[in-house]
Amino acid sequence: MRRKIVAGNWKMNKNVIDAQQLMVQLLSYKNNHTTNCEVWIAPPALYLMMAKDIFEKDEIGVLAQDMSEHESGAYTGEISAGMLESIDAAGSLIGHSERRQYHGETDSHCNRKIKLALDKGLIPVYCNGETLEQRKAGEHFEVVKNQTEVALFTLSAEEIKKVVIAYEPVWAIGTGETATPEQAQEIHAHIRSIIAAKYGQEVADEVSILYGGSVKPDNAKEIFSQPDIDGGLIGGAALKVEDFSKIIEAFNS
Numbered sequence: 639m640r641r642k643i644v645a646g647n648w649k650m651n652k653n654v655i656d657a658q659q660l661m662v663q664l665l666s667y668k669n670n671h672t673t674n675c676e677v678w679i680a681p682p683a684l685y686l687m688m689a690k691d692i693f694e695k696d697e698i699g700v701l702a703q704d705m706s707e708h709e710s711g712a713y714t715g716e717i718s719a720g721m722l723e724s725i726d727a728a729g730s731l732i733g734h735s736e737r738r739q740y741h742g743e744t745d746s747h748c749n750r751k752i753k754l755a756l757d758k759g760l761i762p763v764y765c766n767g768e769t770l771e772q773r774k775a776g777e778h779f780e781v782v783k784n785q786t787e788v789a790l791f792t793l794s795a796e797e798i799k800k801v802v803i804a805y806e807p808v809w810a811i812g813t814g815e816t817a818t819p820e821q822a823q824e825i826h827a828h829i830r831s832i833i834a835a836k837y838g839q840e841v842a843d844e845v846s847i848l849y850g851g852s853v854k855p856d857n858a859k860e861i862f863s864q865p866d867i868d869g870g871l872i873g874g875a876a877l878k879v880e881d882f883s884k885i886i887e888a889f890n891s
């Protein structure tokens with residue numbers, strides 16, 4: 639059985655007081671409800687240690703939003719896989735489209751980061767997805783295939799099973815426009831078939847593939863009910879416990 643996950647990407651939001659308040663609310667929610675999926679959050683790096691303190695029994699998994707492609711050294715502003723390991727973080731987002739768009743990150747960078755994360759026992763949450771222009775040009779299947787191959791295909795079968803993939807079509811991020819459940823399912827099945835072609839169906843069936851892009855309380859259930867969609871990577875709707883909890887509950891019904 640592959641992991642079912644609802645993960646919240648807080649991006650660059652909340653001051654320390656508001657971040658702490660939301661973490662405490664999430665802990666209380668988690669302690670008072672049974673959930674049918676794992677719950678993870680990716681707060682800004684500054685709040686990772688606070689998150690580890692608040693979720694001291696790992697009630698909620700704590701992810702970084704990014705990590706360095708280098709092991710250590712003179713890389714001002716970066717945090718390393720080893721640092722994340724040392725605070726017992728669960729893993730890190732890697733290759734989010736905003737990192738690609740504003741920081742020039744490519745799938746080759748992602749490949750190096752994913753290797754480093756795995757070497758430190760962290761879960762890489764590898765994000766990919768096509769832009770609106772690429773979808774309009776009918777290139778989305780090819781784009782996602784290339785991304786997946788470049789970022790992941792140097793891994794062994796044992797390694798790739800530990801990766802979580804988040805398909806996030808760029809045109810659906812923060813726009814209120816979601817891929818339809820059918821559009822998302824089609825790409826998720828495509829990604830799984832690409833992995834199956836290289837590593838075999840059994841390996842592909844173990845890789846969790848999350849959908850991200852304007853997931854909200856009112857569309858989560860339909861999206862999560864698709865056979866190849868194993869959960870969601872949630873942006874805006876992860877910033878309020880009322881919305882995030884409803885998305886988590888989309889797994890319960």
Ligand SMILES: O=C(CO)COP(=O)(O)O
Pocket residue numbers: 647734806810811812813814850851852853871872873874875
């Ligand atoms: O980028 C996302 C999660 O990583 C999705 O963001 P939104 O849910 O705000 O569209």
